[in-house]
Amino acid sequence: MSKVLRDKYEDLELTPGQGKISAAMSIGIGILSLFGAFCFLLPELFTTPDFRGFYNADVLRVALQISIAIGFGFGLYSMMKHRTMKYGLTGMLLATIAALVGSGRIEAPDIDTRNLYVGLDYFILTLLVLALVFIPLERAFPKVKEQKVLRKGWVTDIKYFMFSHLGIQLISFFTIIPIQVFLHQVTTWEFQKAIAAQPLLLQFIEILLVVDFGTYWIHRAMHEIPALWKIHAVHHSTEHMDWLASSRLHVFEILANRFAGYLPIFVLGFAPSALYAYLVFVSFHAIFIHANVKFRFPVLRWVLATPEFHHWHHSSEEAAIDKNYAGFLPLYDWLFGTTYMPKQLASQYGTVSDDIPDGIVGQFLYPFKSWFGKSTN
Incomplete structure (x- = not known):
């Protein structure tokens, strides 16, 4: 299947009861968990300098472990409900890798970033905050009531985000x-x-x-x-x-x-x-x-x-x-x-x-x- 065809397939609206939403949640949470784990592994490369002084590592590590467990659970549920197991397995694999990277058992390489960084933490925080604000807002006061949260094109827009x-x-x-x-x-x-x-x-x-x-x-x-x-x-x-x-x-x-x-x-x-x-x-x-x-x-x-x-x-x-x-x-x-x-x-x-x-x-x-x-x- 070509890249463009995969994008078109992924951009179809998701309907409840078919394991598609749980698969999307598993993969999405798995990716965010993996990004969070990389922030623990290489904070000087993957976190925003202005934010580092505000973080409580113990609290964030617990939050990371909870998100890993949730992502793994969604993947397991998707495997039981979806017509194919690969999406649930993908989410579970991402959660497992995040657990390994975030556990501290993988030693971080020695990298001289020289003030160049990629703010994975900024991406995670922004996505979570905006989703928590706008998804309930759009559900409470919708202009188009029948429009779904995971509507056609949402995968493409997440990639742009x-x-x-x-x-x-x-x-x-x-x-x-x-x-x-x-x-x-x-x-x-x-x-x-x-x-x-x-x-x-x-x-x-x-x-x-x-x-x-x-x-x-x-x-x-x-x-x-x-x-x-x-x-x-x-x-x-x-x-x-x-x-x-x-x-x-x-x-x-x-x-x-x-x-x-x-x-x-x-x-x-x-x-x-x-x-x-x-x-x-x-x-x-x-x-x-x-x-x-x-x-x-x-x-x-x-x-x-x-x-x-x-x-x-x-x-x-x-x-x-x-x-x-x-x-x-x-x-x-x-x-x-x-x-x-x-x-x-x-x-x-x-x-x-x-x-x-x-x-x-x-x-x-x-x-x-x-x-x-x-x-x-």
Whole structure:
């Protein structure tokens, strides 16, 4: 079975009573447990430096052991219920390997990371926190009631979520960080000190205004320039809006957005506390506006982008195409004539074209398929 076909099979909706959900839970928890075990084995390589001082190793080790047991149990149940045993066995194998790695019996190799790290702990914590917040929220206030948590395409979006939290760290280390160092050397320190001396709330608002102005035009260019649209179309390929859908971004789009956001922040020299507040806000907000929730926010929706506002951007209905580009501030769409906010809620998503592959590999190659003279399907 080809990689693309495997992705398509995995992206089918999961229904209860067939052992598929328990298999998914077993494999998912097994992977997270294995990542957690690696954090214990090589903390200097796999944990985030800023987080290390807050961890209680004894408590986390107990949590790791519990997650291993749960993953193993789901795998055992899946073996009894699923028509094939391989998925349950895979989850049980992952849990077993995690137990071996996390037990301390495997000696860690001597690795000089030289400040390069992959924040597995950040990925695990982010995924758990967001799942605990948004899954109950979407169940309690669903816009589309019949949409399942493990809906079609969820496997692909989980892969995007993992890549955006792990792979991009490595890419940033070799691209964005050198640019940050260069900008720090060429910018005027007195000017940056004046910016950083402003009230934090004012700095936060300025960051939103400056960053969203740049990302508005990059976003608009990705819709209106055909070559760039092929990259951005990956994000619009999802036909189901929920908290995971926000992660479906082509790597080139992630890098473009990071450059657009980081450059003005580095040049202007905002205070770290204002920057951290912005990063926390944007991390939550980007996921919230994709969520499967029915909140309308009658007044706020004209001040700050809401799920209603952004869902219309993802709509494939003709009147909504190429509208609502702003990530945070609808002000820019109003100024440049791209606002669309009818009385009803959006109900149809995806792209007008149906030629975008389902799997993450095919979607990565999709913008370049004309180079190869054939479809990436």
